[in-house]
Amino acid sequence: EPEVTQTPSHQVTQMGQEVILRCVPISxxxxxxxxxxxxxxxxxxxxxxxxNEISEKSEIFDDQFSVERPDxxxxxxxxxxxxxxxSAMYFCASSFRAVVNSPLHFGNGTRLTVT
Amino acid sequence: xxxxxxxxxxMFVQEKEAVTLDCTYDxxxxxxxxxxxxxxxxxxxxxxxxxxxxxxxxxxEGRYSLNFQKARKSANLVIxxxxxxxSAMYFCAMREGQDxxxxxxxxxxxxxxxxxxxx
Numbered sequence: 001e002p003e004v005t006q007t008p009s010h011q012v013t014q015m016g017q018e019v020i021l022r023c024v025p026i027s028x029x030x031x032x033x034x035x036x037x038x039x040x041x042x043x044x045x046x047x048x049x050x051x052n053e054i055s056e057k058s059e060i061f062d063d064q065f066s067v068e069r070p071d072x073x074x075x076x077x078x079x080x081x082x083x084x085x086x087s088a089m090y091f092c093a094s095s096f097r098a099v100v101n102s103p104l105h106f107g108n109g110t111r112l113t114v115t
Numbered sequence: 116x117x118x119x120x121x122x123x124x125x126m127f128v129q130e131k132e133a134v135t136l137d138c139t140y141d142x143x144x145x146x147x148x149x150x151x152x153x154x155x156x157x158x159x160x161x162x163x164x165x166x167x168x169x170x171x172x173x174x175x176e177g178r179y180s181l182n183f184q185k186a187r188k189s190a191n192l193v194i195x196x197x198x199x200x201x202s203a204m205y206f207c208a209m210r211e212g213q214d215x216x217x218x219x220x221x222x223x224x225x226x227x228x229x230x231x232x233x234x
Contacts, residue, residue: 033221043160043206043224056221089158098220100148100210101167106160 002026006092006107013082013114021077021110023092032075033093033104034067036060043091049075050098082114118142119207119225127231128197135182136192136228138207144168146212149190150222151181154204163205166190197232204229 005024013019025032034046047057049067066078075094079086089111093104120139128134140149151163166174166181174181182191194201207225 035222042226043208045221045223048221091160093160093222095220100146100212100220101165102148102210102220103150103162103165104210104222105162106152108157108159111158 004092004094004105004107006090006110008110009108010111011113013112015084015114016081019079019082019112021079021090021092021112023075023077023107024073025075025092025094026096026105027073029094029096029105031055031095031098032067032069033095034077035091035093035106036088037091037109038088046077046090079112082112084114087112087114117225118211118223119209121207121225121228123228124226125229125231127233128194130199130232130234131196133193133195134197134230136194136205136207136230137189138191138225139187139189140207140209141188142209142211144212148210149181149183150208150210151179151190151192152206152208152224153201154206154227156203160206164192194230199232199234202230202232 007022032049035043037043045058047061048055064080068076089109091109092107095104147168149166153161164176164179166183173183178195180193204227206227208222210220
């Protein structure tokens with residue numbers, strides 16, 4: 001069964017450094033999302049992306065964050081200058097359609113630790 | 116107001132018994148979808164089951180079923196014949212229609228219920 005893949009599974013970085021989290025969505029999916037989950041807390045929406053542009057973003061997704069689909073397969077989340085509070089699990093998700101009955105398929109996540 | 120409310124931070128069940136995980140939701144949309152995801156300790160998010168707002172029958176998927184009560188705005192997950200491997204965090208989530216604004220119909224999650232299955 002096709003799946004969303006995320007790399008790396010775990011990233012440790014120092015405060016102030018830039019990180020890029022990578023995702024390969026399911027190949028025929030058109031809608032892409034990033035979510036984050038701070039340890040033990042709820043899963044929070046960051047951004048949705050369609051047709052090479054951001055469709056919607058949350059208040060968490062400030063100027064320090066950016067997303068890109070640099071080629072036909074990868075979907076990346078960049079954090080320009082990481083803060084301690086960016087430590088979280090980051091999930092990429094994709095969906096074939098943007099309709100209410102279409103589930104989002106999630107990758108296994110990247111655990112980001114900012115020291 | 117919270118869009119998805121899961122009032123049970125933790126639940127315990129004996130192996131082979133059934134368990135119900137509660138979920139209530141808040142939306143003014145007529146068209147919406149309700150989803151349950153399982154998150155084992157390894158961290159991945161696994162899609163379990165879906166219920167559409169216009170579906171008249173409760174969704175079922177193997178040992179998972181959804182007790183959908185539209186008037187009460189609840190969509191409880193029922194797991195029958197619990198297994199040790201069912202121990203995980205369970206999230207209820209909603210995908211709203213266009214009336215809610217925004218686009219691409221993002222998923223909104225509840226805070227989750229940690230289910231522990233005892234042998």
